[in-house]
Amino acid sequence: MKPSDLTHLVIFERSTEAIAPSGGVDRVWAEIARARAELVEGGATEEQKDRGAVSVTALTFRARYVPGITLADRVIHGGSAFDIIGLAEIGRREALEIRLRRTGP
Template sequence: MRAGKLDRTITIERQTETIAPSGSVSNGWTPVATIRAEVVQQSANEFLSGFGEAENSTIIFRLRYVPGITTADRVTYNGTAYDLEEIKEIGRRRGLELRAVATA
């Protein structure tokens, strides 16, 4: 993995629950890591669904290996949040390829 190709900055976030003193529970996203990545592929697909036409924006990121990332996490890039659909390990803990879909 060449450092020169890692020209984008992404933030990996994890969902957390916060309990207020009153006992109410609120969910939020906490940054886990802000790292450099390469955007391998970015596309937007339109498809027919039960409620009409919908647009699905997918993106693939390549980055150096970060332990502990799961599909429950999300990636924020250029102000857009992306849910992780698939995580592939490149080599033996050399890097990760994250396939993500923009949240609605």
Template structure:
């Protein structure tokens, strides 16, 4: 993986339940886990027929290895949020390939 190919910036967010507002009410939400340089390997819009036709944006990111990334995390890229559907390790802890689908509710 060459550094020159990592020309995009992504942020990996993790769900966090630890926040509390002024009234003592828990405020769950996503918190930034890491900001990484990444390469967009593939970006496409596919049409799926589930309860009517819907378009889903599928995007694959390739980045340096980060320990602990799971399917429960999400990626923030180019003003949108993408749910991680699959994580593939590249070689032995050299990098990650994140297969993501654009989140419907951001």
């Protein structure tokens, strides 16, 4: 992986629970890591759901290895939040291939 290919910033976030002032429990996303990444594949499609068509954006990035990332985490890229739907370790903790998906209007 060449440093010149790592042109995108990805921010990894993990969900935590916080007590709201009202006493309820809120889900809060906290940043756990940042990495420079190479965009390997990206695209948008439309899927039919119960309430009509929904836009789906899928991206695949390669980044240097970041320990502790799981499918329960999410990625912020370009101001949008993406769910992690796949993680693959490349080599012996040399890099990660991260498959992302965002569903929205």
